[in-house]
């Protein structure tokens with residue numbers, strides 16, 4: 436095939452955020468924009484792109500197909516030897532992570548803007564994962580960014596549009612393109628981790644137990660159908676919105692109580708025992724039941740507490756636990772009880788990977804509906820759903836009609852409860868958001884605030900979270916402003932690194948109660964919210980009286 440060097444000039448702002456480069460589709464559609472970023476990504480591969488094997492796919496959103504054709508042409512131009520692509524480009528983020536590891540590939544290119552809406556007027560994204568299956572560390576994303584600021588040309592091969600609907604292998608000069616069914620390997624992995632016979636017999640015994648999984652028209656539809664319906668024998672009505680759509684049916688593919696409201700409504704109306712949802716690219720999850728909501732910070736804690744319900748952990752044991760800084764300390768309590776180490780890392784999954792590669796972490800999670808384990812190097816929504824079904828099946832051995840609320844209450848009784856909530860102020864104007872952060876920075880820099888009484892709380896620590904990776908020693912600064920009170924209650928502020936327009940301020944609040952676990956979360960934390968809003972002057976600086984989303 437003929438390879439051309441195409442002249443180009445740099446675009447501003449091609450800096451990968453928490454999870455790759457996310458922008459409006461219209462931005463990616465500018466001539467050379469996507470090519471520049473893909474070239475920079477290929478050039479930043481530590482051993483170079485020549486001879487590399489890359490796994491490629493995405494969540495099915497608008498612009499996916501065009502982006503993959505560009506990746507094929509640029510990969511051939513850069514002497515990549517093999518691309519493994521999901522049929523029609525469809526590949527969940529966890530499934531890519533798995534296949535990178537299984538095929539011992541050089542890495543992967545994931546085409547997703549995760550939980551952000553899709554379609555011509557919405558978002559697209561590109562993210563690079565490394566040979567361990569996890570998101571590229573800052574050293575690599577910084578290199579990508581540096582290259583984008585200086586790029587003057589990219590290399591592209593003349594390859595006509597490749598049909599991605601057909602399984603099989605094709606060659607274009609030195610490049611091999613293999614199109615696979617991206618669900619197959621993932622199903623095999625899940626069967627190694629969970630006890631499918633145990634789950635099947637649980638569903639048989641408790642035949643009235645109703646499950647409903649909402650894929651929100653994201654990528655997990657085909658995965659959910661295969662696992663829940665074909666493998667576990669649940670009725671076809673146990674899945675909804677399972678056809679991946681380019682615009683997610685006009686919805687916001689984010690599994691929380693606000694955006695997955697159809698599921699929430701049906702769970703209540705139809706007395707569904709177990710409801711679940713996942714995001715556009717399949718790495719997030721939400722678990723609910725009738726009258727029950729599993730807070731993501733609690734979810735990871737319970738999965739760790741019930742490790743014995745999952746054969747994978749029974750075999751390997753719990754090597755350690757980890758959570759992101761804003762995530763509540765519920766997991767810390769489980770770690771303490773089990774006598775295993777706990778790590779606190781910055782927001783974003785890439786920080787868990789090093790710990791897992793070093794054999795120091797088995798289960799980890801983030802408050803943002805992300806739960807996972809060292810079976811791969813991404814968070815994994817469908818895995819979390821199977822983990823929770825395993826917990827229910829396990830708990831039902833001693834309590835045949837156990838509900839999600841029973842399981843949660845039993846946990847709170849034993850460990851106490853970390854009340855936790857996040858307030859998001861989305862798409863506020865950047866100037867206002869920066870003023871909030873500057874004002875808070877002044878507060879934490881004033882050391883006389885330590886020991887200060889604010890209503891019923893006493894400030895014990897106020898700083899901007901900094902993380903030193905215990906494995907490679909790299910330091911990540913400015914990871915969020917925390918104000919921690921003497922009783923362990925916390926207020927955390929940070930700016931989102933995944934938004935594509937304006938700024939998003941996230942406020943996280945946590946309060947522990949050893950006994951009084953039956954309160955409503957918002958009631959339990961309302962005094963802390965008030966303190967947080969006063970301290971930050973958020974309403975004054977942003978003009979927002981209410982958050983866009985509360986989780």
Ligand code: VG1
Pocket residue numbers: 453454548549550714718719759782783784801802803805930931932933934941
């Ligand atoms: C958000 C979440 C973070 C998560 C990230 C990627 O980042 O807070 O916990 O890891 O999204 O999730 P930010 O910087 O906007 O707060 V996903 O499902 O987009 O890969």
Ligand code: CO
Pocket residue numbers: 548549550714715716717718719
């Ligand atoms: Co996601």
